[in-house]
Amino acid sequence: MPCTVFYNPGECSLLKRYTDSVLPPQCWEMMKNKILVSACLMGFKVRYNASEKAQMAEQLALWQQEQRLVIHCPELSAGLPVPRSPAEILSAGGGTGVMHGQGRIIEKTGKDVTAHYQLSAWLALRAAQESGCTAALLTDGSPTCGSQFIYDGCFRGQRQPGMGVAAALLTEQGIAVFSDTQFAELVDWIAEKENPELSL
Numbered sequence: 001m002p003c004t005v006f007y008n009p010g011e012c013s014l015l016k017r018y019t020d021s022v023l024p025p026q027c028w029e030m031m032k033n034k035i036l037v038s039a040c041l042m043g044f045k046v047r048y049n050a051s052e053k054a055q056m057a058e059q060l061a062l063w064q065q066e067q068r069l070v071i072h073c074p075e076l077s078a079g080l081p082v083p084r085s086p087a088e089i090l091s092a093g094g095g096t097g098v099m100h101g102q103g104r105i106i107e108k109t110g111k112d113v114t115a116h117y118q119l120s121a122w123l124a125l126r127a128a129q130e131s132g133c134t135a136a137l138l139t140d141g142s143p144t145c146g147s148q149f150i151y152d153g154c155f156r157g158q159r160q161p162g163m164g165v166a167a168a169l170l171t172e173q174g175i176a177v178f179s180d181t182q183f184a185e186l187v188d189w190i191a192e193k194e195n196p197e198l199s200l
């Protein structure tokens with residue numbers, strides 16, 4: 001059975017004794033998978049309507065203590081204000097299409113903000129790569145961070161499967177993207193990466 005607390009060796013004494021005995025601390029640091037996390041999931045009021053989605057902050061506190069988290073808001077880093085008009089993707093290919101020049105992102109006002117959102121995706125990738133993130137935990141539904149679903153571009157609250165621009169670019173560049181509803185999958189993914197024997 002997988003040890004679901006392996007990502008916190010302090011709570012798993014057997015594994016801690018083992019890793020401490022064979023690995024110097026700097027190796028443990030190198031093995032540790034870092035995670036790019038949407039700033040709104042950590043309680044920062046950076047969403048378009050100046051709200052947050054901090055329901056995960058408690059679950060993520062342990063990883064924060066372990067310095068695994070890189071907290072980032074792609075839209076803010078690209079210079080978009082808070083609050084801002086909601087935006088949706090107009091592309092059959094979702095965020096992937098937009099990043100390949102085959103779609104647009106528009107605000108509810110009708111303003112084309114494609115370039116801002118493309119920049120937000122590139123900045124998310126840079127933040128992830130510069131900090132050595134191997135995974136990302138992103139807020140679903142967003143035209144930037146969405147990974148399981150986005151909205152259909154008509155501003156009527158209609159969901160459709162697809163990714164936002166940052167989730168699409170991170171995935172394309174080999175970073176494993178999980179939505180805020182996939183926390184358990186991310187825990188398993190990290191346990192398997194850091195101790196592959198557990199999955200045998």
Ligand code: SF4
Binds near residue numbers: 038039048074075144
């Ligand atoms: S861009 Fe991502 S991190 Fe920023 S508010 Fe939107 S969902 Fe949250």
